[in-house]
Amino acid sequence: MSSFWRGSLVGGIGVVVGLPLLVQVIWSFAFRWYFPDLLPSEWGLHAWRYVFSDSSRVGEALLTSLGIGLAVSLLSIGIGMPAARALALHDFPGKGLVEWLLLVPIVVPGVVATMGIHLVFIHLRVADTSLGVVLVHLIPAVPYMILVMVSVFANYDTALEETARTLGANAVRVFWFVTLPAILPGLLVATLFTFLISWSQYVTTLLIGGGRVITLSMLLFPLIGGSNNATAAAISLVFVAPALLALGFTARSLAKGPSVLGGLGRP
Amino acid sequence: MGRPEWWERLKILLMLLPALLVLVGLFSGGLVVGLGQSLGYLPAAGLHSVTLQHYVDLLVEDAFWQSLWVTFSLAFTSTLLSTLVAVPCAFLLRDTFRGSRLVNFLFQVPIPIPHLVVAFGVVTLVAQSGMLARLLASLGWLSEPSQFPALVFDRAGVAIQLVYLWKEIPFIGLVVLAVLQNVGPDYEALAQTLGATRWQRFRHVLLPLILPAILSTSMIVFAFVFASYEIPLLLGVRFPTPLPVWSIQLYRDPDLSLRPGAMAIGVLLTLFSILWLVAYRRLMRYALRASGGR
Numbered sequence: 001m002s003s004f005w006r007g008s009l010v011g012g013i014g015v016v017v018g019l020p021l022l023v024q025v026i027w028s029f030a031f032r033w034y035f036p037d038l039l040p041s042e043w044g045l046h047a048w049r050y051v052f053s054d055s056s057r058v059g060e061a062l063l064t065s066l067g068i069g070l071a072v073s074l075l076s077i078g079i080g081m082p083a084a085r086a087l088a089l090h091d092f093p094g095k096g097l098v099e100w101l102l103l104v105p106i107v108v109p110g111v112v113a114t115m116g117i118h119l120v121f122i123h124l125r126v127a128d129t130s131l132g133v134v135l136v137h138l139i140p141a142v143p144y145m146i147l148v149m150v151s152v153f154a155n156y157d158t159a160l161e162e163t164a165r166t167l168g169a170n171a172v173r174v175f176w177f178v179t180l181p182a183i184l185p186g187l188l189v190a191t192l193f194t195f196l197i198s199w200s201q202y203v204t205t206l207l208i209g210g211g212r213v214i215t216l217s218m219l220l221f222p223l224i225g226g227s228n229n230a231t232a233a234a235i236s237l238v239f240v241a242p243a244l245l246a247l248g249f250t251a252r253s254l255a256k257g258p259s260v261l262g263g264l265g266r267p
Numbered sequence: 268m269g270r271p272e273w274w275e276r277l278k279i280l281l282m283l284l285p286a287l288l289v290l291v292g293l294f295s296g297g298l299v300v301g302l303g304q305s306l307g308y309l310p311a312a313g314l315h316s317v318t319l320q321h322y323v324d325l326l327v328e329d330a331f332w333q334s335l336w337v338t339f340s341l342a343f344t345s346t347l348l349s350t351l352v353a354v355p356c357a358f359l360l361r362d363t364f365r366g367s368r369l370v371n372f373l374f375q376v377p378i379p380i381p382h383l384v385v386a387f388g389v390v391t392l393v394a395q396s397g398m399l400a401r402l403l404a405s406l407g408w409l410s411e412p413s414q415f416p417a418l419v420f421d422r423a424g425v426a427i428q429l430v431y432l433w434k435e436i437p438f439i440g441l442v443v444l445a446v447l448q449n450v451g452p453d454y455e456a457l458a459q460t461l462g463a464t465r466w467q468r469f470r471h472v473l474l475p476l477i478l479p480a481i482l483s484t485s486m487i488v489f490a491f492v493f494a495s496y497e498i499p500l501l502l503g504v505r506f507p508t509p510l511p512v513w514s515i516q517l518y519r520d521p522d523l524s525l526r527p528g529a530m531a532i533g534v535l536l537t538l539f540s541i542l543w544l545v546a547y548r549r550l551m552r553y554a555l556r557a558s559g560g561r
Contacts, residue, residue: 003365006364006365006366007366009359009370010366010369010370010373013370013373013374014373016433017373017374017376017377017433018373019388019392019398020384020385020388020389020391020392020433021380021384021388023388023391023392023398024384024387024388024391027391035396035400035401035404035412036400036401036404036405036410037401038398038401038402038405078285079285079286079288079289080286082281082282082283082285082286083282083283083285083286083287085282086279086282086283087283090275090279092276092279098283098286098287101287101290101291102290104290104294104295105290105294106487106490107486107487107490107540107544108298108490108537108540108541109490109493109494109511109533109536109537109540110294110494111494111496111511111514111515111533111536111537112297112298112301112302112305112530112533112534112536112537113293113294113295113297113298113301114297115297115301115304115518115526115529115530115533116296116297116298116299116300116301116302116303116304116530117293117296117297117300119300119304119309120296120297120300135293136293138289138293139289139293139294142286142289142290143290146286193379196379196381199381200381200382200383202383202496202497203496203497203515206519207515207518207519217381217383220383220384220387221383221497221501223387224383224386224387224390224501225390225394225419225501225502229391232387233387233391236383236384236387236388239381239383239384240380240381240384243379243380243381243384246379247375247376247379250375251372
């Protein structure tokens, strides 16, 4: 490939990837921006001022999204890590069935399950609550955590744990000083992306939260395609921030080899 | 180790139990309750009898089949287009060149970005008064926003396709790229020494190796798009309504008697997903055999 084509490739991918994000940055600082102007005729901070005001409820929604996301990712670690270890390091009857069960939520639409859960949650009085939303977010989050951690545990050698145990370490110390440091890089990335799964949910939050649990996606959704692009853009940029942080985080491990995110993708 | 076997078994069961509670208890449990409601069993709305009427009502309606077709073609086109762009991208990104690390990074950017953010970005770019129309206007090619084609809320769903392409090309491409990198250049070099042409090296060496990755990722994309609600609702056609949108709109209606119908649409959506999955597995096995893989 000639250097001209390579340059075009780099530039082309850069434009295609960057444009939908860049245009939102410009919109968030636009005060007047009418057709056919290529840039705003008047710039302003009113959208950002609105976002940081109490009346926008962005701060409140940000805390709700953060709280739900943290709860989902911590619960996913607790639920997913032992299961991933069992699947990667042990053979047991029914293993094939469990592996199959993990793939089902990825392929089978969650619509019916979520609606069915809603009815049960109404009876259990967790519908319209953050707890209910956390529980329903676990459905896409836990299989993801398990699938990533299975590949982490598949390259994990248990011999060190045996050695530590022979030397008198108890289960807690073995986990803290031997297991955790070995799986930490994979675990951190899996946790980050599990958080993002919860953070990005819309329809599950809408159905189970019943419009009472207001996350950032709840605020952003009705603004898209509306008349106030500046506000929508500012909220959208707040909403995308953790994803950009995750990219920055994984970019450092990019130095070790390209396509680290290869196995981490979700459609 | 002197631990008895039953103890090991119990330990494994305990390790799996919380995950099984989520997968079976929540997901499958929800499916079963949803199925019950689709059959008309909804005590909260005073409905106790079990009936197939809600399915019959749907299946005799033209609107249902039109919606199914819209949902299917949306998923099919976006999967096909994403795959067709993703595979060549993976091949381009395989080589190391000046700036290849930057391109690799850029290619991964869409992976964690939420669909809603992409949807908004696409609207501001391709709406009739969007950036693209403004660019054409500044070149003097049009003077009114209405002269720009309606790409949002159009019948073809161009804006929807763009959102999915932006998100799913890297998803498929990165998995294929990972396989290509694991394969390395050795097989191709060997085939070349044996006199294989460029096309033969692709067709008989690389394609069988990357085909499982292409088929499994594109299947996941298809299933995802087929069942997704937000993007068609935000950017899509109003009629025929895609099945997930229709189902959730009925479910959110204050009239509880519409819920069994909403559930029936959801169950049919699920059945069709499983049908595609089975067909896909058949196709995958056939394609692998035909391409000379396992």
